Amino acid sequence: PRLRLDVVSIFPDYLEPLRLSLPGRAAERGIVSLAVHDLRDWTHDVHRAVDDSPYGGGPGMVMKPEIWGPCLDDVCPDDAILVVPTPAGVPFTQAIAEELSAATHLVFACGRYEGIDQRVVDDAARRVRVLELSIGDYVLIGGEVATMVMVEAIVRLVDGVLGNAESHRQDSFSDGLLEAPAYTRPQTWRGLSVPDVLRGGDHAAILAWRREQSLARTRDRRPDLLAGEPDTDHGSRG
Numbered sequence: 001p002r003l004r005l006d007v008v009s010i011f012p013d014y015l016e017p018l019r020l021s022l023p024g025r026a027a028e029r030g031i032v033s034l035a036v037h038d039l040r041d042w043t044h045d046v047h048r049a050v051d052d053s054p055y056g057g058g059p060g061m062v063m064k065p066e067i068w069g070p071c072l073d074d075v076c077p078d079d080a081i082l083v084v085p086t087p088a089g090v091p092f093t094q095a096i097a098e099e100l101s102a103a104t105h106l107v108f109a110c111g112r113y114e115g116i117d118q119r120v121v122d123d124a125a126r127r128v129r130v131l132e133l134s135i136g137d138y139v140l141i142g143g144e145v146a147t148m149v150m151v152e153a154i155v156r157l158v159d160g161v162l163g164n165a166e167s168h169r170q171d172s173f174s175d176g177l178l179e180a181p182a183y184t185r186p187q188t189w190r191g192l193s194v195p196d197v198l199r200g201g202d203h204a205a206i207l208a209w210r211r212e213q214s215l216a217r218t219r220d221r222r223p224d225l226l227a228g229e230p231d232t233d234h235g236s237r238g
């Protein structure tokens with residue numbers, strides 16, 4: 001396949017929806033392959049324990065390096081990129097999605113509890129490229145949902161996955177502004193009408209109107225995108 005995805009989780013069924021949505025169709029066409037692995041298959045005790053108490057105390061449990069290490073040895077080859085979702089990660093952005101969509105093999109390590117023993121990441125980083133990524137400033141229960149978010153954002157950028165190749169070329173974040181409002185039939189609905197400019201054939205006027213709408217929305221909802229502060233990643237947003 002053009003892109004191989006491996007996901008490790010103690011809840012492998014959680015990733016099933018990935019097969020149903022976008023990546024599923026891409027999988028049928030052989031463009032993207034998805035394999036999900038149950039971390040517990042690498043446990044050695046009768047209780048199949050994957051977690052233990054945290055050194056230094058504190059709430060919750062931490063995932064054991066003795067389980068994750070051998071698992072990643074088997075699942076993650078040296079030429080793969082290891083993605084570890086974490087609240088403490090580098091922000092996942094469209095630029096990172098673009099970069100990862102060009103890879104040939106991505107492995108996602110889904111943690112639970114309070115996370116994975118840091119030595120697992122430190123050890124893996126000795127032989128593979130590791131990215132600890134956050135999908136936003138809110139706290140989830142585990143890495144599975146974050147993985148599904150990232151996989152969807154990445155796979156839609158792989159050529160041949162999206163029916164309409166054009167659609168991601170006009171991604172809102174590709175010009176650093178928010179998407180303009182979208183409309184379809186009927187022309188009037190519950191007393192609300194579609195802006196006249198969109199119903200005319202003047203494509204220059206339509207582009208100008210959409211740009212103005214994007215700017216207004218971005219000013220109103222995401223002033224941070226306009227602040228012009230030196231964004232570190234210099235990604236597709238600019």
Ligand SMILES: Nc1cc(-c2ccc3ccn(Cc4ccccc4)c3c2)n[nH]1
Binds near residue numbers: 086
């Ligand atoms: N953007 C983003 C990512 C996550 C995330 C990712 C993986 C894990 C694994 C365990 N948890 C729970 C957790 C709660 C608090 C502190 C540490 C870990 C995770 C959360 N939350 N928010």
